[in-house]
Amino acid sequence: MAARPFILLSNDDGIAARGLQALALHLSSFADICVVAPDVGRSGMSQAVTSALPLRVTPYSAAGTDFPQYSVSGTPADCVKLALHSILHRRPDMVVAGINHGSNASVNVLYSGTMGAALEGCIAGYPSIGFSLVNRTLDADLNPYLPWCERIVRATLRYGLPYGVALNVNLPRREVQGIKLCRQTLGRWSNEFDQRQDPWGRDYFWLTGTFENLEPTAEDTDDAALRNSYIAIVPTKVDLTDTEMLHQMQGWTWE
């Protein structure tokens, strides 16, 4: 690694989002930075990729920053793919997504465009981290979190990550008590739709819902850590194989 590491940043809230710009600016104190992020907010995009439409890349500038930035007319995963293939002139030392405005703990990791970007960096072979704040308020005070993000980035650069593993880092809403390594909480969303009628009497449905922690007394989960105001780090892998079930299923017959 060069004296100054080179970090690719992306997100899913769009290139103008405060979480991304604040983190990029903070990390630029010790790292070379390139930002490649969606032109508009693309939350909930998971690891979606765009194949039916071509992608456009547009230089972007933000006051007070002097590192290169590009907006892309695609998903977070598209941004990382396109950055690594066509935009960056050298290999990054790390891919970082976020800070996302809203939790990506528990099952949210699966819907998260932020983690879609981080997992994309991971598949491409780079140490990758997604940062998310358990607070959807767009003007939340990010300053207390930035030194923690720096610590986690520096440690990950130092120790490295094995191929196929990224870090899902969630930042608690209240004052940070420290860092906990966790497993992903078993959970799901319920009561997910708000049904309404348009002015012409036709139904439409808004996605909404309530998060349901299916193991509320467990203490080693990301949800538990966050409730206790710890930063939750879950090492998150791209191999979804359930090895235990693979063994169990050897007894199945297929008549």
Place this chain on the structure above:
Amino acid sequence: MAARPFILLSNDDGIAARGLQALALHLSSFADICVVAPDVGRSGMSQAVTSALPLRVTPYSAAGTDFPQYSVSGTPADCVKLALHSILHRRPDMVVAGINHGSNASVNVLYSGTMGAALEGCIAGYPSIGFSLVNRTLDADLNPYLPWCERIVRATLRYGLPYGVALNVNLPRREVQGIKLCRQTLGRWSNEFDQRQDPWGRDYFWLTGTFENLEPTAEDTDDAALRNSYIAIVPTKVDLTDTEMLHQMQGWTWE
């Protein structure tokens, strides 16, 4: 379970796709069916959900079928969520996605809208299966595969699946030699963009690429099974935690 099981079907190629309609019609010989699928093709949508726009539901009819069908103006995961919450009048015994036109083996599972739908059914607590055919030709002959899909559906109804595990089933391009239980191949896409210029001299980028199997000599992977003309079944879980890495990281310091 009732004498006739009740199966919810979805996909990501859109409600009119042959793979979905052929599978729904075949399964209707022994199961009650409801189809809830995207109004148009939404491949590569992963487990994306739609929160920035409301969703619309429209009844759909296909010649030769008499089970209820609805198209939804959203992603595959939206379809399953909306079906379970607002469309179905009773709980299904199973959620099935596919048959997808194209492979969802190896890392494709992460980008797949078909598997997004199956994992959504899984999170909601239903035995769920995604079927995909390693052949993107839209008029591929599906008939040889339908009895195999039925066998896999019947076995899964019989044995059940634990919470948090769905089946990723890929069907080989050539004549089926049998079924193999596999793990997800470590792989990635490379050379992913085709850069072109529009008539006004501006660049645009098409997603394309070559699949790269990172463990080409392994024999227990889905990619290996498919190359040998076996149906590849990977039990696929929604908990992405890398437990081994979680232990290793206990030694990290965060200075």
